[in-house]
Amino acid sequence: MAKEGDGADSIVAATITDDAPTKAISSQGMESINATATAMTKAKNAIVVVEEACTSSKKPEEPKNPKTQVLIVPLRWMSLGMTRAKQQLVLLLAMRLRTVKTQMMTSKLQEVKAEADEKLKSISGENVLLQINCKALKNENAKLFKGYDDLEAKYTSMKALVKEKIKAAKSQAEAFKIELEATKGTNAESISKVAELLKSPPGFFKKQVKEYTTMVSTHILLVAKYLYPRIELEAIGEGYADGTSEEQALKLINDINGVATSIFNESLDL
Structure with a gap:
């Protein structure tokens, strides 16, 4: 006790x-x-x-x-x-x-x-899902960056190519400008010279030239009428439309000069 x-x-x-x-x-x-x-x-x-x-x-x-x-x-x-x-x-x-x-x-x-x-199990599961999603996002991000780099490289290449094309076009335009300046007034002078020459040849030569000219003109008018049925041949015989300047006429002559030469050569082969 x-x-x-x-x-x-x-x-x-x-x-x-x-x-x-x-x-x-x-x-x-x-x-x-x-x-x-x-x-x-x-x-x-x-x-x-x-x-x-x-x-x-x-x-x-x-x-x-x-x-x-x-x-x-x-x-x-x-x-x-x-x-x-x-x-x-x-x-x-x-x-x-x-x-x-x-x-x-x-x-x-x-x-x-x-x-x-x-x-803890729930958080661990969520953590696993987050890691999977994070990995997928990283892969997608890497693909996007790679695509961006490829596009940027293509853009740089195209930009350089466009610059070269523009430079070449400018050079070609300058060359064409020089050639046009050199040939300015040539067609008018040629027409005047041809007219003077046509006055001097003998009658036989005039007749031959007239026949060939008529044949070529007929051929040209035939092709024009065939391609454009609504065209009025009488209006062609009347000459240029009212208000047509000499510069416009010369421009039209330059535009059809190649076609006219081709038709003329074909008519000589007939």
Whole structure:
């Protein structure tokens, strides 16, 4: 039996070393233990109060619930005039409360752990999907960059080619301009010269030239009438339309000069 002033540990040690401590608990005491344990499982705050009472030497405050009042008596106070059976009852109750609390904490920890595992699995699955999507996006991004580089290379090549074409076209235009400047007025001079020459040849030559000219003109008019049935031959015989300038006439002559030469050569072969 613990002496007055000893701590709760001394009471526990003394109680455990007694001979057959369980025999000191009557059937009525066991019923009291069971009833008290049932009441304490329904009142969670009593667990905390009992634990504080087991480790504190101060007198605890009065509980709000009168049903738990008997459970907050410190073990040191029980050693004063308390029977061994009652001490054993309180100790068993404290041990059962500790066991219940441990089980509750273990169950809660298991629930939290299971919930954390589920969340971890969900997050892991989402992470895998994100990694797959990220890899696909990286591949697509690489393809887009490659396509952009190819297009940029083609654009650079086409730009250089266009510059070369423009440069060549400018050079050719300058050459054509020089040639046109050199041949300016040649057709008018040729026509005047031909007219002068036609006045001087003998009559036979004039007749031959007239026949060939008539034949070529007929051939040209025939082709024009065949291609354009609505054309009026009388209007052709009247000459250029009113308002036609000399420059326009010379331009028309230059445009049809090649065709006229071809038709003339064909007429000579007939």
